[in-house]
Amino acid sequence: MLKSALDALLREVPPDLLHKCSEISSRLTNVLQLATEARHHFVDPTVAAAIDSLPNRINSQGFDPWGFSPQEAKFYYSLARHVFDYFRPEVFGLEHLPKGRVLLVPNHSGQLPFDGLVVAIAALLKASPPRLVRPMAERWVSTLPFVNEMFARSGVVLGDPINCRNLLEDDQAILVFPEGARGSGKTFQHRYRLVEFGRGFMRLALQTKTPIVPVAVIGGEESIISLYNWKGFARLIGAPYAPVSPLLPLLGPLAYFPLPTKFRVYFGEPMHFEGPFDDEDSVIERKVVAVQDRVQELINEGLLKRRSVFF
Amino acid sequence: MAHVLITGIAGGLAQRVAQKLLGQGHTVVGIDYRHVRTPLEKLTVHRAHYNKTIIEDIFRRENFDVVFHLGRVFSLKEAAGKRFDLNVVGSQKIMNLVVQHKVPSLIVLSTFHIYGAHPSNHIPIAEDEPLRAGLQFPQIADAIQMDNMATTWVYRHPEVKTCVLRPTNIIGPTLHNTLTQFLRLKHVPYLLGFNPMMQFLHEDDMADAILLAWQSQITGVFNVTSDETIPWRTAISLSRAKTFPIVAPVADLFLRATGNFPGYLIDFFRYPCVITDRLFRSKVNFFPRHGLEETLWSAVSAARI
Numbered sequence: 001m002l003k004s005a006l007d008a009l010l011r012e013v014p015p016d017l018l019h020k021c022s023e024i025s026s027r028l029t030n031v032l033q034l035a036t037e038a039r040h041h042f043v044d045p046t047v048a049a050a051i052d053s054l055p056n057r058i059n060s061q062g063f064d065p066w067g068f069s070p071q072e073a074k075f076y077y078s079l080a081r082h083v084f085d086y087f088r089p090e091v092f093g094l095e096h097l098p099k100g101r102v103l104l105v106p107n108h109s110g111q112l113p114f115d116g117l118v119v120a121i122a123a124l125l126k127a128s129p130p131r132l133v134r135p136m137a138e139r140w141v142s143t144l145p146f147v148n149e150m151f152a153r154s155g156v157v158l159g160d161p162i163n164c165r166n167l168l169e170d171d172q173a174i175l176v177f178p179e180g181a182r183g184s185g186k187t188f189q190h191r192y193r194l195v196e197f198g199r200g201f202m203r204l205a206l207q208t209k210t211p212i213v214p215v216a217v218i219g220g221e222e223s224i225i226s227l228y229n230w231k232g233f234a235r236l237i238g239a240p241y242a243p244v245s246p247l248l249p250l251l252g253p254l255a256y257f258p259l260p261t262k263f264r265v266y267f268g269e270p271m272h273f274e275g276p277f278d279d280e281d282s283v284i285e286r287k288v289v290a291v292q293d294r295v296q297e298l299i300n301e302g303l304l305k306r307r308s309v310f311f
Numbered sequence: 312m313a314h315v316l317i318t319g320i321a322g323g324l325a326q327r328v329a330q331k332l333l334g335q336g337h338t339v340v341g342i343d344y345r346h347v348r349t350p351l352e353k354l355t356v357h358r359a360h361y362n363k364t365i366i367e368d369i370f371r372r373e374n375f376d377v378v379f380h381l382g383r384v385f386s387l388k389e390a391a392g393k394r395f396d397l398n399v400v401g402s403q404k405i406m407n408l409v410v411q412h413k414v415p416s417l418i419v420l421s422t423f424h425i426y427g428a429h430p431s432n433h434i435p436i437a438e439d440e441p442l443r444a445g446l447q448f449p450q451i452a453d454a455i456q457m458d459n460m461a462t463t464w465v466y467r468h469p470e471v472k473t474c475v476l477r478p479t480n481i482i483g484p485t486l487h488n489t490l491t492q493f494l495r496l497k498h499v500p501y502l503l504g505f506n507p508m509m510q511f512l513h514e515d516d517m518a519d520a521i522l523l524a525w526q527s528q529i530t531g532v533f534n535v536t537s538d539e540t541i542p543w544r545t546a547i548s549l550s551r552a553k554t555f556p557i558v559a560p561v562a563d564l565f566l567r568a569t570g571n572f573p574g575y576l577i578d579f580f581r582y583p584c585v586i587t588d589r590l591f592r593s594k595v596n597f598f599p600r601h602g603l604e605e606t607l608w609s610a611v612s613a614a615r616i
Contacts, residue, residue, distance in 0.1 A: 059538070060602070061541045065435060142430035
């Protein structure tokens with residue numbers, strides 16, 4: 001019925017108009033095509049070399065099953081590198097990054113996941129050999145148009161135990177924020193104080209015998225400041241939290257532009273845990289707390305050494 | 312040599328299976344409620360609904376060694392009640408007849424659609440995972456129920472070697488299923504801002520998988536897929552079609568207008584539903600013979616020239 005209604009509608013439209021519409025649409029498609037091709041000119045040669053040196057686990061069309069594409073990742077990582085440079089990070093302890101499977105466990109902060117980006121670029125460009133870090137993302141990221149594709153092509157994976165286990169068994173590096181959205185959405189008065197870690201990462205580490213590298217990221221908390229989490233608005237737009245910036249009355253939406261704080265990233269020595277992965281929560285919890293305490297220690301040490309937020 | 316019954320014989324996949332079986336010297340009886348356009352030589356065809364009594368007579372007369380239940384109504388042109396009758400009541404009838412007439416083997420064709428394309432899908436999905444499709448789309452309830460029925464059947468009737476196959480997107484030159492027809496369009500749309508990973512299996516490889524499942528006498532539920540996973544837009548470009556973006560609400564309208572495109576399939580163009588057939592391949596010696604590029608091109612080449 002719908003088809004016949006649509007056909008009737010099409011008959012009413014002058015053929016000339018249809019022709020013009022199709023021409024406009026094909027022009028638009030051409031522009032999109034050109035934009036896609038032009039992207040390759042923006043690829044940073046160091047990023048490209050690092051990605052080329054990664055072990056090849058992709059199929060004939062250049063994708064892994066999660067949608068990571070080295071070719072497209074080169075572009076996204078080149079863009080991300082500019083963000084990385086904006087924060088001028090100092091990276092310490094990358095030599096602690098073990099070969100093979102590893103879980104990177106940093107603190108989460110700063111409203112937008114710049115901390116994840118900085119850790120991933122550090123591991124790709126500063127570690128030797130370069131490591132591709134697979135960050136675990138929240139479920140709602142998959143529902144965001146464009147972002148979901150950009151993330152998937154860059155190696156981001158939905159934070160799910162089965163995804164995680166498959167990647168670890170494939171000896172990849174996983175970046176997980178056990179604080180979750182509660183961590184990145186924390187308000188300014190709670191800065192650099194970890195909220196309770198989830199337990200999932202520890203069960204996975206035990207199950208797959210994966211070392212855990214605790215990481216501290218300093219500088220994220222001051223880049224986008226949130227005084228208040230407006231939960232009602234967050235629910236309305238389907239986001240995990242809605243930060244209210246103190247600069248909002250002054251700058252409007254620009255208040256969410258990250259300030260050029262200086263990032264400092266500390267990679268700790270790997271921690272090894274043993275025991276059954278399906279043990280009681282209380283037993284797992286003790287191991288989780290050990291990691292959480294170590295991350296907090298790294299943060300505290302980093303904060304003591306810091307002389308200025310911006311330099 | 313075996314005596315075989317194939318349901319849904321008007322479909323392209325069933326024809327492929329029948330062709331292979333006839334080639335191996337088996338005798339084949341086909342049944343469908345639709346008209347068979349080009350009946351194969353030496354193939355006996357009955358036109359009947361699976362839930363009607365004609366099928367009882369067929370079982371009474373013939374002494375089948377295996378039943379391939381490949382007939383499933385997908386088309387949304389049929390009302391939900393009719394689809395339920397054909398897919399669920401019809402399948403139940405066939406399965407009961409299999410037990411009643413002591414047919415030793417039953418192969419049931421289900422689909423990976425029942426897992427649903429969902430933002431919280433991990434990759435890949437194995438057989439024992441929840442069937443999320445029904446969560447948002449009641450239109451697929453009949454497929455889920457048929458699969459559940461067949462799956463419990465595996466355990467309730469160990470005397471019948473029952474194998475339920477849940478293949479990924481099957482495409483090919485002789486198929487007319489929704490996705491194949493969609494790929495054959497001159498301008499194939501994609502959802503703006505989404506480009507999920509997908510799998511495609513050649514009809515010929517699927518026919519091989521169906522025969523292998525019977526010949527290896529395996530029982531249980533198995534995913535079947537090919538080796539490579541690619542984004543939807545890569546699939547469009549491999550099938551050498553032009554493409555254009557479309558926003559989701561318009562897509563709904565467009566898809567319904569260009570064919571009878573089931574609404575729940577739209578999510579398969581937004582979120583991934585990537586399955587693994589590791590279990591199947593651990594039991595049978597299955598290797599898809601058609602590569603990805605060949606598979607996609609074979610499905611659309613006739614429409615392109």
